[in-house]
Amino acid sequence: MKISDIELIQAIWKNQIRLLSGSVVMRYVGGMYGVCRNDDFWYVSNSSEHRCSRQNITRVLGEQQLWSRIKRLYQEGHLSSKYHGELLTFFIDGELAREAFSAARNWWLARGIPQGMENGASRCVPLSENQYQAMQKDCFADLMDMFPSPPEKTxxxxxxxxxxxxxxxxxxxxxxxxxxxxxxxx
Structure with missing residues (x-):
């Protein structure tokens, strides 16, 4: 089955939103959870898919075909990489992507999950795995409603x-x- 570049970029965006919906919350020892800081490091880390787990994006393409398409989209400027050309991780960058990161953080903060570390002290709350997964699913749905389409390429x-x-x-x-x-x- 074929998939167009536009459909692949949309699949990468949906996967990035899925990543953000859960990765902005960090799990600490003892089932404690806290929201990550709002900075560039966490934005890139939480937005990025690793090349080894790229099949999370789509199963329509085989691993090698997907990888070659991702590399081409990166070379054309549709994707960014933290590792500057090594392409170990990749993500869609832009103002809309940064807004999605902030929205994911704010979603969790609004539901009582504090920022995990503040001034060197832990500020976490307990959640069961089932609670976390249900909240992550709700966050993903809300983020997809807010950000249904990826940003235009820079x-x-x-x-x-x-x-x-x-x-x-x-x-x-x-x-x-x-x-x-x-x-x-x-």
Whole structure:
């Protein structure tokens, strides 16, 4: 069965929302749970799928075909990677993706799950595995209602927050040949 690039990107987005719905909550010793911090490290970590578990995205394509399609989507700028070209993990980046991360955090915070660590002290609450799984399922449904479609691919360079394999060149040109943002726009 064939799957178009648009359908594959939608499947990657749905998987990313699934990841966010549960990964923004961390499990601590003793069945205690807390929400992750709101920073770039946790945004990338919680949004990313690992190449070894890429079959979570779709079973329509075989592992090798899916991998080659993911690599091509990365090269075309549809996907980002924390590891700058190594593509050990990948995710869809952009303002909408960051909003989805914040919405997932806020969903759990609004239901009484505190941020897990604050000022070096643990602030966690107990949940049974069944409670956690039911809440994760509800969070996923709510996030999919809020973010049904992936963001458009980045059409301009996002330096310095980009994921280029190297820093921007000395000539201040994007290494992926994307146009710079207009002056005053960020």
């Amino acid at each position: 059409k301009t360079c996002t330096y310095p927050s980009c994921n280029c394999p190297f820093d921007m060149g000395a000539d201040s040109k994007c290494l992926r040949n994307r146009p710079s943002k207009p002056e005053g726009g960020r």
